Amino acid sequence: MLIIVSGTPGTGKTRVAKALAKSLKHKYVDVRKLIRERKLSQGYDKKRRCEIIDPKALNKILIKLIEENKKRVIDSHLSHYLPKRYVNCCIVTTCGLKELRARLKRRGYSKEKIRENLDSEIFEVCKTEAKEKGHRVIAVDTTKGFDIERLIKRLGS
Numbered sequence: 739m740l741i742i743v744s745g746t747p748g749t750g751k752t753r754v755a756k757a758l759a760k761s762l763k764h765k766y767v768d769v770r771k772l773i774r775e776r777k778l779s780q781g782y783d784k785k786r787r788c789e790i791i792d793p794k795a796l797n798k799i800l801i802k803l804i805e806e807n808k809k810r811v812i813d814s815h816l817s818h819y820l821p822k823r824y825v826n827c828c829i830v831t832t833c834g835l836k837e838l839r840a841r842l843k844r845r846g847y848s849k850e851k852i853r854e855n856l857d858s859e860i861f862e863v864c865k866t867e868a869k870e871k872g873h874r875v876i877a878v879d880t881t882k883g884f885d886i887e888r889l890i891k892r893l894g895s
Contacts, residue, residue: 739764740808740824741893742817744868745831746859748841750880754831755813757886765807769814772799787851793819818868827893828873830865834881 741764743755752768759766773779776799779789793816800812804824812820818828833841835856842852858864868875876892878884 739826739893740804740810740812741827741829742812742814742820742825742873743829743831744815744818744864745829746833746838746855746864747815748838748845748855749831749833749859750878750884751813751815751831754829754878754880754884754889755811757884758829758889759811761886761890762809762811764809764811767800767803767810767812769796769800769812769816772796785850786854787848791816797821815864818864818871818873820871822872825873828868828875829889830868830875830877832862832865832877832879832881833859834879835859837881 739762741758743751743758745751756766758764773789773791773796778791778795778799780792781790783790796816797820800820801824804810838859839852839856842855847855865875865877878889
């Protein structure tokens, strides 16, 4: 079963993805690490303080990994760009705005970057884009943690 975990930065994607991979005995795929290893960055956006990534180029590499072994959990706010035919379920992590602001401050994000990510969360950008791509979406609120067993049960339904 291929599971993708998407969501606004700071909402708990990595914690959820790693817990799922461990519980399901799936391979965990850290897309940030993959981007560095495969040199997929097309430059750096100084204003947003982030790498510029072509989702199509990233998808080509992810699809090759999926074709090798579909028992994976892919962790990235870009993962929902994968075509639905490869994905069994898209988990979208969410978080209360007050908690998200605190998490992003701890990461050292600028006021502008925090505002951009809070807006993304308010408007449910990742969830909306995942649904537009046709993914089966399960939203997981991580504001106060999450229950991995409950999430696994939801995956089965």
